[in-house]
């Protein structure tokens with residue numbers, strides 16, 4: 602039986618001389634691994650469509666518990682991502698986050714939409730890496746069921762106060778009257794603008810998600826919060842994130 606679905610290649614792993622396995626994020630089957638025989642040959646008809654970050658229509662068969670690629674058709678290659686080292690590093694981090702966090706077999710239409718839209722803007726350069734990083738990190742966690750309570754203070758329901766406190770690990774907001782904890786690595790002070798951006802990222806429809814206005818300083822402070830949110834909930838560090846941040850340090854970029 603042949604299965605046809607669309608997906609984005611998140612990782613390629615070489616197998617033998619000419620073959621490779623690809624990990625693919627699909628909308629209906631979650632992340633699946635497909636063996637693409639001969640796809641590493643230069644003249645293979647599946648070479649382009651099985652490349653990293655290609656969005657392709659894939660037709661494959663299942664034998665025992667493995668999938669084997671039959672034919673494929675490229676929908677979008679997001680070619681420019683591979684030509685910019687910072688974009689490539691960021692997309693690789695997104696890929697690692699997805700491979701770590703998306704349960705196999707989980708339908709993920711929204712996660713695929715998030716990835717496709719993000720790759721679209723990385724590819725055409727109309728949104729910066731600094732803008733896209735916190736957006737992708739935070740919305741991904743919201744989509745997999747880790748959305749924090751952002752509506753207001755979890756004790757008195759105050760929508761906004763001079764400063765709020767965000768308990769990252771428990772996903773709770775406190776106003777300054779109700780907060781009686783301590784600021785630490787997993788509890789941060791959060792200002793009105795930062796909270797506004799987090800709410801926007803968590804709750805906007807996809808057609809508006811990439812349209813908010815921000816500044817370099819705000820992107821940076823929100824990114825610190827969303828990164829803490831990711832690391833606290835996965836209790837893990839990501840090599841691809843370390844690499845992305847090392848690039849920023851080298852470039853003297855504040856993003």
Ligand SMILES: [Zn+2]
Nearest residue numbers: 754757776779
């Ligand atoms: Zn309160």
